[in-house]
Amino acid sequence: MTNQRDIARLAKTSLKTVSRVINRDPLVNEATRQRIQKIIDETGYVPNEAARMMRSQRSNIVGFLSEDVATTSSSIDLVRGAQDVAHAFGRQMMLFNIQRGDTSETEALAQLARFRAEACILATSFHREVTLPRTDMMTVLLNCYDAGGTVATVLPDDRQLGHDLTTEILRRGYRRPLFLNLAPELAGARLRAEGFLAAGQAMGLDLAGRIRTASAGPDRDYTYFVDQILAEALQDAARPDVLICGQDLMALPVYFALARMGIEVGRDIAVTSFDNLYPLAQLMQPGLTSMDLPYYQMGRVAMQQALSENDSPIRQLVQGQLAERASLPERVTA
Amino acid sequence: MTNQRDIARLAKTSLKTVSRVINRDPLVNEATRQRIQKIIDETGYVPNEAARMMRSQRSNIVGFLSEDVATTSSSIDLVRGAQDVAHAFGRQMMLFNIQRGDTSETEALAQLARFRAEACILATSFHREVTLPRTDMMTVLLNCYDAGGTVATVLPDDRQLGHDLTTEILRRGYRRPLFLNLAPELAGARLRAEGFLAAGQAMGLDLAGRIRTASAGPDRDYTYFVDQILAEALQDAARPDVLICGQDLMALPVYFALARMGIEVGRDIAVTSFDNLYPLAQLMQPGLTSMDLPYYQMGRVAMQQALSENDSPIRQLVQGQLAERASLPERVTA
DNA sequence: TTCTCTAATGACAACGTGAGACAATTGTTA
DNA sequence: TAACAATTGTCTCACGTTGTCATTAGAGAA
Numbered sequence: 001m002t003n004q005r006d007i008a009r010l011a012k013t014s015l016k017t018v019s020r021v022i023n024r025d026p027l028v029n030e031a032t033r034q035r036i037q038k039i040i041d042e043t044g045y046v047p048n049e050a051a052r053m054m055r056s057q058r059s060n061i062v063g064f065l066s067e068d069v070a071t072t073s074s075s076i077d078l079v080r081g082a083q084d085v086a087h088a089f090g091r092q093m094m095l096f097n098i099q100r101g102d103t104s105e106t107e108a109l110a111q112l113a114r115f116r117a118e119a120c121i122l123a124t125s126f127h128r129e130v131t132l133p134r135t136d137m138m139t140v141l142l143n144c145y146d147a148g149g150t151v152a153t154v155l156p157d158d159r160q161l162g163h164d165l166t167t168e169i170l171r172r173g174y175r176r177p178l179f180l181n182l183a184p185e186l187a188g189a190r191l192r193a194e195g196f197l198a199a200g201q202a203m204g205l206d207l208a209g210r211i212r213t214a215s216a217g218p219d220r221d222y223t224y225f226v227d228q229i230l231a232e233a234l235q236d237a238a239r240p241d242v243l244i245c246g247q248d249l250m251a252l253p254v255y256f257a258l259a260r261m262g263i264e265v266g267r268d269i270a271v272t273s274f275d276n277l278y279p280l281a282q283l284m285q286p287g288l289t290s291m292d293l294p295y296y297q298m299g300r301v302a303m304q305q306a307l308s309e310n311d312s313p314i315r316q317l318v319q320g321q322l323a324e325r326a327s328l329p330e331r332v333t334a
Numbered sequence: 335m336t337n338q339r340d341i342a343r344l345a346k347t348s349l350k351t352v353s354r355v356i357n358r359d360p361l362v363n364e365a366t367r368q369r370i371q372k373i374i375d376e377t378g379y380v381p382n383e384a385a386r387m388m389r390s391q392r393s394n395i396v397g398f399l400s401e402d403v404a405t406t407s408s409s410i411d412l413v414r415g416a417q418d419v420a421h422a423f424g425r426q427m428m429l430f431n432i433q434r435g436d437t438s439e440t441e442a443l444a445q446l447a448r449f450r451a452e453a454c455i456l457a458t459s460f461h462r463e464v465t466l467p468r469t470d471m472m473t474v475l476l477n478c479y480d481a482g483g484t485v486a487t488v489l490p491d492d493r494q495l496g497h498d499l500t501t502e503i504l505r506r507g508y509r510r511p512l513f514l515n516l517a518p519e520l521a522g523a524r525l526r527a528e529g530f531l532a533a534g535q536a537m538g539l540d541l542a543g544r545i546r547t548a549s550a551g552p553d554r555d556y557t558y559f560v561d562q563i564l565a566e567a568l569q570d571a572a573r574p575d576v577l578i579c580g581q582d583l584m585a586l587p588v589y590f591a592l593a594r595m596g597i598e599v600g601r602d603i604a605v606t607s608f609d610n611l612y613p614l615a616q617l618m619q620p621g622l623t624s625m626d627l628p629y630y631q632m633g634r635v636a637m638q639q640a641l642s643e644n645d646s647p648i649r650q651l652v653q654g655q656l657a658e659r660a661s662l663p664e665r666v667t668a
Numbered sequence: 669t670t671c672t673c674t675a676a677t678g679a680c681a682a683c684g685t686g687a688g689a690c691a692a693t694t695g696t697t698a
Numbered sequence: 699t700a701a702c703a704a705t706t707g708t709c710t711c712a713c714g715t716t717g718t719c720a721t722t723a724g725a726g727a728a
């Protein structure tokens with residue numbers, strides 16, 4: 001493989017001058033610079049990163065561990081945001097797919113340690129608590145937080161998500177929401193419930209009895225919600241006029257269940273959700289109104305935090321906003 | 335950062351002996367080995383990969399460029415398969431998300447060049463042709479192929495997919511399939527059409543007029559298919575008894591459109607598709623019968639190829655199989 | 669011419685690891 | 699006691715790059 005010595009030999013100059021050209025040292029004569037650059041381009045020489053790392057004692061590497069990257073398409077935007085910032089700061093990002101209860105996380109961290117990575121972002125697919133293996137890398141948690149609260153964290157403001165969605169629902173004239181919330185083990189679910197209740201109170205409504213919950217993860221189908229809770233709720237006298245699903249994936253079987261019962265979404269009942277999952281939310285009919293999070297921005301923020309010198313454990317909350325579609329029309333109050 | 339010299343000092347031994355322990359040289363006394371290993375564990379020392387790479391002149395790095403990783407959950411299995419093989423062979427995988435018509439691919443390849451990666455896998459989200467920038471890395475294409483056919487390639491056997499799905503449909507008693515195929519610019523779509531026709535012929539059926547097609551990508555909704563083609567076809571005298579969708583994402587609006595028309599999937603009409611997209615296919619009601627590809631296995635095969643010494647451009651086809659759900663019941667022939 | 673100053677270039681060392689050559693030390697067996 | 703094997707240590711080099719410092723070339727001034 002070509003190295004700077006080869007370039008120097010071809011350019012009939014010294015190793016150091018080649019190095020200067022590569023590192024854009026202004027102390028190089030323009031003619032020399034061009035001559036050497038020409039040779040570099042012709043040979044396709046690329047500096048050896050390993051040597052650079054060793055000599056400079058800086059890896060310029062930031063790890064990004066993404067849990068179940070592909071289960072939600074939003075995670076791609078987290079990655080993109082982080083990648084763009086890393087690149088802007090001249091760092092190289094090492095991306096890893098990890099799975100829970102797997103060796104993949106350990107192996108990823110081991111690889112990052114071997115490469116002397118300077119920082120590491122850990123992104124989970126659900127807002128929840130994690131326990132971190134001890135490491136001396138600057139660490140940023142994305143969509144999760146550690147028990148001690150000693151690690152920098154970027155989190156969706158799930159309380160705000162629940163609050164704003166509920167407020168909008170009430171503003172549109174709905175009065176009997178039913179919140180099919182995710183499992184309370186998920187921090188996000190608890191916070192959304194808080195926001196839901198607070199938004200009700202602000203409008204003088206007590207929504208305490210309007211939350212249902214069940215253990216449910218991405219791997220589980222939503223039969224319990226759909227067959228038990230939903231079926232029961234719809235027979236109630238105070239039948240809900242709007243369903244708030246814990247996530248878009250849950251809204252899908254809900255749509256089908258409603259259709260089976262002859263209840264038309266958007267006319268007989270409204271449905272909303274969280275995630276704004278691409279492309280599901282817009283492929284559903286009617287389009288699913290869902291709370292959207294600025295994932296790209298979250299990725300950027302996380303990487304900026306990872307690269308910052310500030311190692312005090314900051315917790316940043318990110319606000320979401322409603323992606324409006326036809327499943328939540330303005331209600332003509334009867 | 336700790337290095338071998340530090341370990342040697344702490345263990346009151348020589349640099350060489352530490353090196354021997356780390357590189358599993360059998361010429362080390364077991365007691366000594368354990369003593370040094372203990373220090374290594376306590377300090378959390380990990381060999382410096384940059385130094386190792388430089389000294390050994392081997393990066394042990396394989397790049398994996400995944401196009402739009404998260405748009406299909408299947409890509410995660412490609413990554414896992416490749417990762418597992420890489421790890422088993424003592425290589426470290428560098429994963430990149432790339433996007434089409436972006437600098438991300440160039441940047442990823444540049445980073446791999448700087449790290450002197452030994453091989454590179456390029457995975458696309460659709461089976462199609464790609465043009466490669468020249469590179470001296472061993473390259474394997476996954477789900478795509480180059481124009482010259484000079485690069486090792488792992489491809490789904492889309493012809494087989496189309497053929498086997500159609501055969502199964504016919505075996506179950508359906509006789510008027512309508513194939514809502516993807517855009518013919520996609521190699522996979524053309525091959526599936528071939529398989530579809532061949533399967534018909536094998537059963538003595540001419541299915542030539544039973545294919546519809548339209549430019550459609552993942553970013554596009556399927557309104558044309560649904561509102562035009564489907565609506566028209568269902569009014570036809572020879573109304574289809576089974577719909578074959580180009581991909582699961584298309585099947586979703588198809589379900590909704592059929593429901594709107596009062597046609598029940600699984601009873602009045604069958605629906606099948608390609609991708610077996612998790613978790614969509616099982617969340618749809620009735621569950622979507624779809625051709626599944628062994629993505630994990632494909633990832634493994636691609637990585638094995640990437641690590642093989644054999645640099646003759648092999649093209650490997652991977653067979654898929656039907657994931658059966660309720661949307662394609664056995665037909666009671668009238 | 670000779671000296672001074674600056675711009676440009678070069679020589680050399682060092683980063684951490686791994687490997688070879690070989691010496692030194694210990695314990696074991698003849 | 700000598701010969702031997704097993705174990706450990708010393709020393710050296712090399713990988714490709716870049717920081718430190720030294721050297722050279724060229725221009726202008728005395």
